[in-house]
Amino acid sequence: MERIEASIKEYNYEKAIEDSHSLISLAKDADDQYFVSRAYNKLGHVYLNLDDSARARKNYTLGLEYARKCNNDTLLMHSYNYLGNIYSEIPESIDKGIDYYNKGIALAEKINDPVESIVPRANIGWTYMDNGQFEKAYPYINESLNTIDSTKDYYTKKERLDYLYSQLYMLHGRYYSHKKEYDTATYFFENSIRLAEEDSLILPVAEAYYEYAEMLEQKGDFEKAYRAQEKYTEYNSMVFESEKLRQMEIANARFNLNGYRRNLELAEKEKEYQEEIINKSKEKVVVMILSTLGLIFILVFLYKVNRDRQNLIGKLKDKNRQYKKAKDEAERLSLLKTRFFSTVSHEIRTPLYGVIGLTSLLLEDESLKKHKGDLRSLKFSADYLLALINDVLQMNKMESNEVKLENVSFKLKDLLNSIVNSFEFTRLQNKNEIQIEIDENIPAFLIGDSVRLSQVLMNLVGNAMKFTERGKICIVARQIECDGEYSKIYFEVEDNGPGIPESKKKVIFEEFSQLDNSNYSYQGTGLGLPIVKRLLRLFDSKIRLDSKEGEGATFSFSIKFKIDNSKKELPQIKEDVVESFNSTRTILVVDDNRINQVVTKRVLSKKDFQCTVAGDGEKAIELAKTNHFDLILMDVNMPGISGLEASREIRKFNKEIPILALTAVEVEEIREEILTAGMSDIIVKPYDVQQFYQVIYKHLSLKRLPENV
Template structure:
């Protein structure tokens, strides 16, 4: 999302503070710093972040030379605003707090008001830490009242109301809402008027005064959708949708939710394109300046050499004439195909932009989901290992299966583009079909009980005890189909039938049938349900879901070389059927089992350093390592790693990538610069393909993606440690 309300104070205060000057002697150096600070502000107004950062960085250096706390604070704040707008939230927090420190030393009340307001916006809108945001807003409000900034005070009150309402504390937010209603003229902006109206709507909705609430919401969404108003207008539609849903107007609620998604989609695309175009900025401004001067000097030298050389000048003229001739010829060809080429170019640009945005989205979501899943899978395994008496518990087995299934499902959803491009390779695992279906049945027992359904399982006795194939993706297929059947059936039965269809060599073709006697699917909808994000309503009942389940089923079956058949009638139930071949080879099955059941213990005691900022992931990784008779130490960030490596030696380092202050790549580079050759393994939630090049260039030895199987971890660990010791 754009930093919509973040901007409400930024530019107002920039105009105030960039024009003010401290009461000091007007020396040349001071005037120069003030001018540079003004230029940095102007470039920030124009969203020219590169020049703004460059100017503020130079001004900051001069301000330190002058020991001018006010100018230091202002330039730190400008840098913080740049990074805030670029989406570098941790960096923005760092520079805002630096700015606040020097603002307190300079005792400029209005400057402290601006910085605390910026921090309030960051914690509220970006970090979703509403209590911290409220605290900063109240601090800013205290300063604003001292200086009598009416508009800024009104807008800060507005943000405090929004924060309290966000956490459902309407009582605490009411006095601030009453203040804004009395001073509405101070807001001076349609975007703020939109926010005030829907906040009034939220409050009266909480008081069950629905007519009054509805009137405020209608007023909020009646504003035009200009660029500046879109973010608040989107929120107005979202809150209105929640209100309509609460009072039972589901169709209208859905319509408003569609509008919200449309507006936020536009804003998200604009923000992504902006960030993609301004990526790669840094604060090494002096070096940047020296590089530019060097290039300019080299260019001047080249021009002087050209002037001295008549032959080169003549050759340059000849080449220019040839190029001019080629350009004229090219222009003629372009004119002949101009219309067609322009259409192709636009289509190509749109496709490339869409591909970049999709890749960025998948990368972000993949990391954010895999990180907590690592904790879920790890803690589940720890429970089973530490409490052997629970190993036979159906509930814990179902929990472990569900966690593994969820992980596999998340990976497939996030990489659905890879499935479509046939980049997903099926695994060969040994399994018992009866055991797998029993676990699925137990995992879905809560759903069957909810709708008072029974699950009947029938498995052909002719099927061999052990088969070889991708059991996790088979489980995904069955879980999706059975859960759908249970969801759309009440007081009925769901049947799971598995029969041996035929045998071809070592492959047994199994026929699967998932049948229910639920509401059924209308004939007109049967061709739609396998499309992505499609949900078919049945008898106006509210069934939850993403609309991806059957789409994933269809694509997974395609990986198995199979297809799905649907038979359904309204009111009579639905049945899905498909055939999948699985290998039956006793010798191969024995070999797979032997490979799985490896001995992870070691007679040597190795010392491992874990660099990880997530506390849950620290616990899980530490337990896995220490369970196998290894000594383990944990640090929270890259600086902690560098500090402990100065004092102690380790056999191997497990390095997280996404850490505050200094990421895993930079930490590894600094470790290598110190001459430390200890093997470093990236332990990360990022997709391996995305970080391989950067990991290798930083000096890492291998990559393991979380969540992982302990077997894989210790194979890599033992190999790298032994290789390192042999090299010594």
């Protein structure tokens, strides 16, 4: 048997047929039905390789008959599968082929041998899929994959196991591609390709790359489709060369086999019909002529195949050029969009700084008490507009993969209190109550991206506030793991609002998707929860939603932070001491916008800071040289000498003074430039007044404070 198999692999079909007939004769003489059946099956393989499906079917049928005679279940299952392969390839006999496959499966189930059911099940699925019946195909390919997973320890040859996995993964990829579930399809295609490439399975890897490229093109990912198509072309060329060699060998084998069959027939007839030798010689000439004609036909066929291949390669190159052009255009449009959003961000945030700042100051003016409601509405509208800008910019950045986490030290308690304070107007408007529960075991200082965490919580609290009226919102922070170096914290935002219907639980995490809201004064953009989902992905975390309609909603997630053991909680500074201390401090405010100058100066004057104003970078350098200042607030974008250039010049003669950058540009876009220019910290306009004071106090030296503070 091994000798026959080796001859088939070497395309030595004449030798394979000769050895198979010898084995049939010996087995029949020994009355060994088992080896007779196997020999006929080997003959079926040879004729199938020779594209002689009629003779292949005949020998497979004989193999099945002898398998039944010897009552060998394994032989029967193999014979059913071979005949299933023959009939399923013919459109008119697909049902008959599937019937043979099912007979093999039924026999495997009868003898409780799940391994033998894998191949016929996969073949049924493949047949249905090739005929466009994907839903009928899926149960078969899925059951085959599950069976392999549960029985893979029975396989002694890793190559055989990898081959089966590769083919089944490819079929799953085709199925999910048809369903347009592209992420799942990508997973199966990539695993199919990996296994096939590891074992140098050229034909399976070519098939997998072809289907993968088709899926990527359907998805619209033209760049990856282009690369997959290149790989398909590479492996298909190898398949073509192998097939060309096989066809040449087949042509030669057919020539020789015809001669072999002629000699065999002559030998058998010679015993009875010696007088017909001359006639048989004529037949030999006819056979040789026909074989030569057959060889010529094959050569012409190969020439046509090669010409068609060249045409396909030309079309592929044209397609690849189109893909590249589309990719370049998409990248150009993405860059233009990013630049547009960055410019719009700066141009809108700059006037908003004046609106929010002046409104905050007017709210503190007791003489305007009767206008306090209007001023709160004005500040709310400005804050809402700022939140809208931030949401759109955040979504744009995440789509461009520009968001990266920062690692800075922060105090969780202060962050949560700041978030609650920012919703005070909305809380009063909707008559809600906010409750904060912070676990006392949470370390005072943590290291992580406090800005992204704040964005997550702001969106969740804002969402709860928007949909809840005369209700209660609870914010929970609880430590669930701690090893001295890292602390894992569980966050929860709960409300007792209208809740979320089961049918909407997935929809709300999609961009621009909203639920019906009775609070018509606050409709939102539908970006909050999608932003939360994407930001938490950066933290290696997931958002969880528990809600029943009419019973409120609870959003929760967990994040692991590094503990900052280098910092300790500082005692609170008495307000009167701080104010007397501020009166001795002078601050240089550098800003080219007159309204922003007024706002910044008035905010600082509230805490009795002494302020000097410079309208451009050149004047700021001159004042810093000739006067003593304890701190400089420097606008980054100014005409003439920018804030970055001015900071570099000041650092040449004063390396100690804190220089804080004031900017309306997104921090991530300019952080590296700011720090390289020698600036100490960044304040993004428009800012929260209390956070603004905290940054100022942080960078002012506290050595001159009395000891009793």
